[in-house]
Amino acid sequence: MNSSSATSQAPQLIYLVFGADTYHQEAVFSIASALAGMRETPDQTIDIQVFSDNPAPYAKLPVRVRPLDNETRAAWSAPHGYHFRTKHEALRLVLKESDCALLIDTDTFFLASPMRLFDRIKPGTLLCNAFNPRYGDHRQYPLHQVLSERLAARGLADDDMVQLNSGVIGLMREDAGVLDQSIALMDEFYPEVSTSFNLEEFCLAVASYRTKEVKECSDLIHHYWSRKQLFRAKVRAWLAKHGDTPLSPQALDDTRQVTTTLPRPPTWKRLIYKAATAHAPSMQRQFLREILYGCAWHKNEFDRACSSVWWEKAQENAEERMQRALESSELKSWLSHWPVSMLLGKQQEVIYRHLLQHGTRKK
Structure with a gap:
């Protein structure tokens, strides 16, 4: 070339x-x-x-x-x-x-x-x-x-x-x-x-x-002008893996693993998430579903890199609907909704701390 x-x-x-x-x-x-x-x-x-x-x-x-x-x-x-x-x-x-x-x-x-x-x-x-x-x-x-x-x-x-x-x-x-x-x-x-x-x-x-x-x-x-943050997370994961050797055969092969697919859970899992959030207060439901979307496991390693983006988007969307920032006590309370906390397990604390830091970075 x-x-x-x-x-x-x-x-x-x-x-x-x-x-x-x-x-x-x-x-x-x-x-x-x-x-x-x-x-x-x-x-x-x-x-x-x-x-x-x-x-x-x-x-x-x-x-x-x-x-x-x-x-x-x-x-x-x-x-x-x-x-x-x-x-x-x-x-x-x-x-x-x-x-x-x-x-x-x-x-x-x-x-x-x-x-x-x-x-x-x-x-x-x-x-x-x-x-x-x-x-x-x-x-x-x-x-x-x-x-x-x-x-x-x-x-x-x-x-x-x-x-x-x-x-x-x-x-x-x-x-x-x-x-x-x-x-x-x-x-x-x-x-x-x-x-x-x-x-x-x-x-x-x-x-x-x-x-x-x-x-x-x-x-x-x-x-990817739409859902840009999700694709940027995939790109950052590729750079973290191949940034020092972007022309290696594996790096070039892996560009094809960064797919056009949005990393969403399969339908059956989304139905579980919908059921788990059905009895949450209405203001919290979409937030909790998006949090759970970020917890779904994906075979594709670059799709897995999008987890934190789902969490951050859940927070940003909730704050946009409320027209104010979520307080730390609210985050703690919302993530503790019983069916959801059971699904989150140990990730509940990880997500809470991540969103606290994300909220601080936005200020």
Whole structure:
């Protein structure tokens, strides 16, 4: 795999990573899963580029790290400081240097060789992660309420436009103009719809509507934007095991053990948990079931790493419903509900202490 040449004609796989360690952890695992997938296509090559403020996490990976300083980030986010605008800028830069490029979010992992994604990028095509509902299905949101008439008058979009998820953006160089148009739309619309977190991917959908064949690839990559903490726990477990040797055969094999499955107990066990919590006060039932979900044993070692996430989510969900923090005495009392305490056994004290620490960290 050629990973050092700035002008290589190999397809370019791009990551944009800055800020908290969590994002770097996600990126390292995503890259490892890509390398694992490349073993399915040993006669083909890709280059991997990482635009980052911290090169250290990538030292043991065959990637090209491109410095991303604060000044560059500010310029790429201008004129309104829109964080997600940087994705388009990074991809646009690489497409000036290469024939074909694919930018992928860090919270992803590959289910197949990256070459299968690149196979879907043809002239006149935009590759995205997945299709979202039609524009007209979201009439209650600002993107429709504020912009629909204007977009229709300009012939740019209508209610039949399919929106997209930009966890993946893949283009040929000759189609990079769609990024120019999307950036221009972001800059124009941001002051009016700045609360719309998905403005970037919405503008990309508008820019490509009727002008590009849009394809998706959710069958080839998993984008864990939902239930993110559970998948991050799996990733941390993989890093704890393989962080020092991410390219070893076992490390690459184990990327396939980090599955798309949410680590939930089987149906029969969930029924037991439901029965055990049936007579708990109504405010406590969901909390206790989620605590018990975290106690279920899983054959997959990376699924087992999610236990504490279930416990923490149980606490956070309960506090959100109550609109206040749980007191330590309440935690103790809730975990002592008799049928549940029988199922928890010695884990009851472990969970109690873990949640006390979690509550302290959140303050």
